[in-house]
Amino acid sequence: MSVWVTWPALTKLGTLGIFAGLLTLAAEREALLKNNLFDLENFDGYNAQINCDARSLTARTEDGTCNILSNPAEGSALKRFGRNINPAYTQGETTTLLTPNPRDVSISLLARDEFKPATSVNFIAASWIQFMTHDWFHHGANAVDDPITFPRPANDPKGSGTMSVQRTQPDPTRTGADAGKPRTYRNHTTHWWDGSQLYGSDKATSDKVRSFVDGKLKVNADGTLPKELISGKPVTGFNENWWVGLSMLHQLFTLEHNAIATKLKQKYPEKNDQWLYDRARLINSALMAKIHTVEWTPAIIANPITERAMYSNWWGLLGQGGPRDDFQADVRKLQEDLAKSDSFVKRILGFDPNVAGSIGNGSINHALTGIVGSTAPNNAGVPFSLTEEFVSVYRMHPLMRDNINVYNVGSNQVSRSIPIQNTRDGDAENILNAERADRLWYSFGITHPGSLTLNNFPNFLRDLSIPLVGNVDLAATDVLRDRERGVPRYNEFRRQIGLKPITKFEDLTKDATTLAQLKRLYNNDIEKIDALVGQLAETVRPEGFAFGETAFQIFIVSASRRLMADRFFTKDYTAEVYTPEGIDWVEHTTMVDVLRRHNPQLHSSLVGVDNAFKPWGLNIPADYESWPAANKQANLWVNGALRTQIPADQLPALKKTDALGLLGSILWNKVKTRSDVAEAGYKKPIHAHGVMAKVKFVPTGNNAYTGLFKGSDYGLLRLSVTEDPKGKDFMPGLAWKAFVDGKPSENVSALYTLSGQGSNHNFFANEMSQYVLPEADNMGSSIIFSAVTLKPTLLLMNDFAKVTQTGAAVSKPVAPTQVYFVPRSEVRSRFSTAAHDFRQDLLTLTEGTKLYDVYATSMEIKTSILPSIAKRYATERRNSAVKIGEMELTSPFIASEFGDSGVFFKHQRNEDK
Ligand code: HEM
Structure with a gap:
């Protein structure tokens, strides 16, 4: 029997099959919410110092406190990452930390031999996800002392000797009371989906990006962002790991913030800067969350089941109006089917979701009512935090291309090819200004990212020069990080999140060279395969998926939880808190609209483009x-x-x-x-x-x-x-x-x-x-x-x-x-x-x-x-x-x-x- 999930096959059974798949995923999510959330933080000490003032009732605070009023520190900056995996299995590795040699894994299994594109999406999708991760998490600057040092393997083209990788910054808040917990690390950004990559995760950063006029963020007269004096990087909420793709997105959504603030100012001229800023932030953050949920995700996992799952996450299948209407007829069909004694869906699912207490009941209700707009935030009984496993599955560095091919808007002739390492840090803003945002957006829109597979890790990231640190092999680092932070190896990871373990290397791939390398490096032991390697090696993937089911299992739970747990996406996702104009802005704006608003020259290129993350080109839509x-x-x-x-x-x-x-x-x-x-x-x-x-x-x-x-x-x-x-x-x-x-x-x-x-x-x-x-x-x-x-x-x-x-x-x-x-x-x-x-x-x-x-x-x-x-x-x-x-x-x-x-x-x- 196959070790891989079977729900993707349900798409072959038509609409009801798709809904059966959706219900299966909903049931899976319920199980994960029940079994796979572990909190490692001590909130009480923090809460004693937090005073949730009147403003915080209707605004996101700078450091993310006061989202959950009964536990104000929950989800705020500098709180610990939680776990999706039972802490008993997440003790960081010590004796096995360097086995196999991470540099050998980098050279033999990760290094890009030739660029393998992911043709179902465009390069905007790659920069977008990095932009999102910068909202969600950051482990802070690595520790300078006591780096992990290990010998270069014999096959290292850089010769012999040793290399080292700095350790993750340890958690300074650990006390004796934490004894028995696995290693803990703190998230240096807020855990919330609150746009902190633009707005910062503390008051000082927030003050730097704000203009304090009419609720706006600071932008130069020509629409560019102010730059830091020494680094040349833009002044924004989070500017680490910088390159031009991030410059583009930060500029775009800073301008979007200001467009929202302008609209609010017109409607509410009497309101002050703080009120306008708070509303504009709420609206802009919700817009980014919506774009991610109903546009980016369905593009990257383009499968009818997950597409509906994402829509239901945002809109709820029983909602009304706009895109929701498209699902109404299907939902009615499903309900009719479930009411029948010989329900097709029940038969293929093998359970009766209508029987109280059965596994599917709550799931179905959840799937059918949606999350956004639901009455109360729901953290499933575990304080909300992002998790180490979540960080781990987003290590998607193979998405990066080697070069940015720049085209004139509309053209298919490369006018300039820029190695991505030349677009980093201070160079990013210069390139954005020189090449112009519209040409770069167009160029990203028509080119592909790398696919998330083995031997597709860009080589510039495997020899990445980082100021004050030196040259770093990011592929080796990624492998080491999971081991260091106690993210289990691949097979245990699967077991712990409710997936079947693989039984042989051949489950992963049939490619003889890859198999030989895997067996050599992991000494013929499938239990030793690193989490990242196993995920990239999965060749059996649900149809339309740009990544495999292991990463997806973490997404199922995280994508919903980021919305479900947040007061501003549930109880307070209302016209009272956001303003009617704000709700309208979020619900009726797409990424294409945002691109068009700030790049009028892209108008023709975006004609007929319904998802900005799919390759732009000639679309002849139904209308x-x-x-x-x-x-x-x-x-x-x-x-x-x-x-x-x-x-x-x-x-x-x-x-x-x-x-x-x-x-x-x-x-x-x-x-x-x-x-x-x-x-x-x-x-x-x-x-x-x-x-x-x-x-x-x-x-x-x-x-x-x-x-x-x-x-x-x-x-x-x-x-x-x-x-x-x-x-x-x-x-x-x-x-x-x-x-x-x-x-x-x-x-x-x-x-x-x-x-x-x-x-x-x-x-x-x-x-x-x-x-x-x-x-x-x-x-x-x-x-x-x-x-x-x-x-x-x-x-x-x-x-x-x-x-x-x-x-x-x-x-x-x-x-x-x-x-x-x-x-x-x-x-x-x-x-x-x-x-x-x-x-x-x-x-x-x-x-x-x-x-x-x-x-x-x-x-x-x-x-x-x-x-x-x-x-x-x-x-x-x-x-x-x-x-x-x-x-x-x-x-x-x-x-x-x-x-x-x-x-x-x-x-x-x-x-x-
Ligand atoms: C030019 C592009 C990029 C550069 C220069 C870059 C650089 C880095 C660096 C230096 C780190 C820290 C490594 C460490 O733990 O010591 C890192 C971590 C990470 N990167 Fe990237 N990266 C890039 C693109 C991306 C993209 C496209 C993604 C897609 C999601 C991504 C996701 C991550 C994640 C999830 C981490 C772990 C963060 C954490 O541990 O808190 N990166 N990256």
Whole structure:
């Protein structure tokens, strides 16, 4: 039997299966709350000195005291970490502390051989979690005296000798009364989820970050944070382990605090600085907690069961309004099922949650009522603290990349690659200012963190220079810390938190090299595997999980408890305490909103992005069609074309029809087939290569036609050639997509003739039309065209006449029968007729260039099997055509993978009229 948890398989059973999984997790959490919370602190002595004043009733205090009024020291700064594991099993290691050699573990099992990305999330997710951990915990500066010293292993590329790691700062509050307790350590930040990384965990720090004007935090005129004189790091609540990702987040949420304060000041002009600051802090902290719960976590553990578990943590499945509504129908289904005697859910769970006292009863109530907004804080009978095991599972250093690749907003071309060690400490603010926040956010949004696996620990962190300490191997340190602090080794850890222990190394991985290293280092003894190593080695993971089930077990209990125990997320998460505007701000703001508010330049890049922590790119959400024309154009242009731009010197060869690489899975995963975007993997069977630009159609005076013929400001124009099967004729073509507010776009394609224009490679040598004469002798082309419904050779533009660009239906549409795109004099003879790559010509055309005069006729399209007569009809029609407008570029042309294989121009065929 597998040692791994089985609930993930329940997702295969549909909605009820998912809910059964959710109930299983809820039951698991109940068990963990009952069996896996251990408090090591003595609060009484502290409480005697704490006076909870009137302010503290409705505000978070600087040091986290007075959250729990009956035990005011609970959760405050400089209180001990608790435990999730029975203290009997958490005595710090002594005799085994150095076995196996932590540096050997670092070299053999942790060192990154090649960067292994976690492709389901973006790099913002990595900096975010470090940002969160800095709110939650810090063990304080390490002890200078008596470091742990050990020999370098024989395989150390740095040679022989010894190395040392400083010990964790000991707990100075231990007294004889603590005898028998495991080693204790103090959390130097507040244990609460209270934004202490921004606001500090003591009054002096808080005073430094506040401006004392209108409740705001200190920000320079240009939106940057004030810097510390010597270190160059920003003045903020917590600034250790600093790098540019943290600079970005601290700046962003400092600005968010000030935006909240501004809103409050408008609404409550009579309130003083302290009142405004306290409210803004409450609101900003709750916003960060909500973003973490319903956005970051579902991105990093993207599984339908855990996604719902997280939503229920914040919203409660029986809540009302907004995103809660999405769950109502599902919950009703579950309730109906549970009421049945042959309940499907009960059967698969193997227990009856409706029977009083059964394991599931309380869990179900809990899952169904949610936590936030519940009536009283609930610490499950154990004073709230974060735990050593919680700290341990968040040692997620493999998330770090080696380099930050900086891109211009919208582009896929790396403009600068910066090794992350060059973005640390004082350099962070300089880089943020030089590269600009919007470009860095975009760059983080489209790149991936490392995956949480073995041999993926960034090497710069394995040789990390720390001021006043020297160079540190953080991988070896991480391994040692667990041993030092008494976090049990992997298998015991699993046993103690209700998971099955592994029975053989092969349970973890099938990889022969890794197995050999594991067995060598741990002397063939599975009980010796370090907690961190075992977690990174877990290859069986619940679907969608960026980490394994061992870490997840700690999350189940901690994620809920951080909310459940806190007065400001339960009893006092109310409009009275937060203000109505505050509750509204928390409930209706997402990370995307925060990014947009402070980086307007990211507007287009964030169009369609529903979770800021998942890779940004082209998203075509379900409501795409209802968007304004301008947004649809921006989305396809910025997130489609610009994002996959092909540099002018790397254009794919024209001759090959199948040379296109598919767009990366990043882009394709979420692209749903809609009329503007082709199905993933689509390749244009003809016109495979071209260039695309944004375009507008400017109508002349009062042309006779209706709908989009009266003007289209938001379009895409793609110019391409058909690969001539005979390999000699130049066959240009055009495709125009006109976006419509709230409705599908209209599309038309045009050619010169089916057989092209011979050896003339000037793209603008001839006019093009949506109707071309059939050519009996051009069998090759006809066969190809039939594949894309260009046969018959007539496309209609009737639908263009039926709708205006604002989406209004035209009551009496008037459409031309034939339209001609006539190259204007400024482009007609601008380019060479000799054989060359036409795309290079088009790439030189700039925004504002007028390409075509558009002519149209209403004369009936008559055909004849006699080519000479058909030709005469065509000439008559052309002669009757009048100019109805101009096509003008609203961007330069670019080549892109999206333009070549992503964008889809629907043809309105004769049969579709
Ligand atoms: C450039 C990026 C980073 C640097 C320079 C860095 C540096 C450090 C250092 C120096 C320590 C203390 C080691 C010790 O115990 O002596 C540490 C601890 C830790 N780091 Fe990082 N880190 C980085 C990124 C991250 C990220 C992305 C995470 C993700 C969650 C993370 C989570 C942690 C945790 C949980 C600890 C333990 C804290 C404690 O013991 O209180 N770090 N890091």
